[in-house]
Amino acid sequence: MFPQTEMLDLVIVDGYAKGIITRSLRSGKIDAHAAEAVVLATGGYGNVFYLSTNARGCNVTATYRAYKRGALFADPAFTQIHPTCIPVSGEHQSKLTLMSESLRNDGRVWVPKRQGDRDKVPGEIPEADRDYYLERKYPSYGNLAPRDISSRAAKEVCDEGRGVGPGGRGVYLDFADAIKRLGEHTIRERYGNLFEVYEKITGEDAYKVPMRIYPAVHYTMGGLWVDYDLMSNVPGLFVIGEANFSDHGANRLGASALMQGLADGYFILPNTLPNYLAAQMGKRPSPDSPEFRGAEADVRARIEKLLKINGSRSIDSFHRELGLLLWDKCGMSRHEKGLREALQEIPELREQFWRDVRVPGSDEDFNQSLERAGRVADFLEFAELMCMDALERDESCGAHFREEHQTPEGEALRDDENHAAVFAWEFQGAGQPPRLHREPLHFETVHLTQRSYK
């Protein structure tokens, strides 16, 4: 076990994944670890948006650096935005809090019908002046409409100027009817802990006033491409859990990520990895071999470069700016113009980062600024790949909503003839556009159709 250790590079020997380069988060010591195979279980990249429901430590570094060593990155544009989070409350926030999906079983989502009512106390807005927009638009699913649909619907009413709370970026999740019908005791039994969390963060008692919620980045469906054995295109590199692109593919409208993680780790890998290892026994390279020395030198050079910049801007200011840019242009909905702008702005921001970021401290010590700087540097490259993927996928598909492609009712309009495929991107070298591989999707039993939640 190597706790508090960060993987900073993948080592490939003769085309096979044979080890990793790590840095101790406590001492800064760089080490090479050789093995017969490598398994990445390093989670999703939601924090590329700066604000997300993910733990602060989640990042793209392991998968992105594996991508730069030849692993294909699939469908990076697909991000799940969860509709039920506590809205952003200020500029200094570094994390968003998820309120469980289960709340929508009993809570009713609404905003005022008129913009002019949005600053009123909710109790003063009569029923006739409320828009229970999910129930109105999706009568059969109502407040339980899937995550991407509910999130976009919330954005839509807030874009119309009917959002509530600070900045108008919130909608009500109201339990008044459920309390009247079932009694406060039942609601407390079902959701008491969540109401407590909500009160701790907002200071409001959701038994008395409706909760305010807004969508937030929650889960990333893209990840390293893997086959059914969970091996990437690089022999010996296995990728499990949220770090890979598989199973929940394009949408993950509400399916279980934890089940995927468990299935990957408990059932699939224990069968597929030994098959691979059988042919690899005795083929563990020396960590002193040139491939390891080369990768280690690359890691050291990158750290040195970051520490030498000694610029004037904080790491977080770059991360925050990147996050906002992505949220606006590659978030809940995207369009060609915005994506093209983002593809222009991201390299400019990256250039500024490498010229002007301030990374205090040294490399041979506990240095969280250095850790963050490395991760933000990777986010600044990866964000470009996300936007390229979103631009190339010239259709709407589940969580990837291109505003140009919608049905007359405003729902996602796919183009199955041209885009029913996994998009897997291959790194071609710094400054070169990545190469796109399309893996066609074939549906034999359940055929593709237009989603409808009416």
Ligand SMILES: Cc1cc2nc3c(=O)[nH]c(=O)nc-3n(C[C@H](O)[C@H](O)[C@H](O)COP(=O)(O)OP(=O)(O)OC[C@H]3O[C@@H](n4cnc5c(N)ncnc54)[C@H](O)[C@@H]3O)c2cc1C
């Ligand atoms: C608030 C919240 C609630 C959720 N609720 C549900 C739910 O109810 N149901 C459900 O199915 N899913 C839920 N999810 C999603 C689910 O929890 C995640 O998809 C799942 O935990 C991912 O598991 P994982 O093991 O792949 O990655 P993670 O649990 O993210 O673990 C990745 C680990 O790798 C480490 N790591 C990252 N990079 C490196 C590196 N370079 N070197 C070394 N270590 C590294 C990270 O620190 C982390 O410890 C929720 C997610 C969140 C954030």
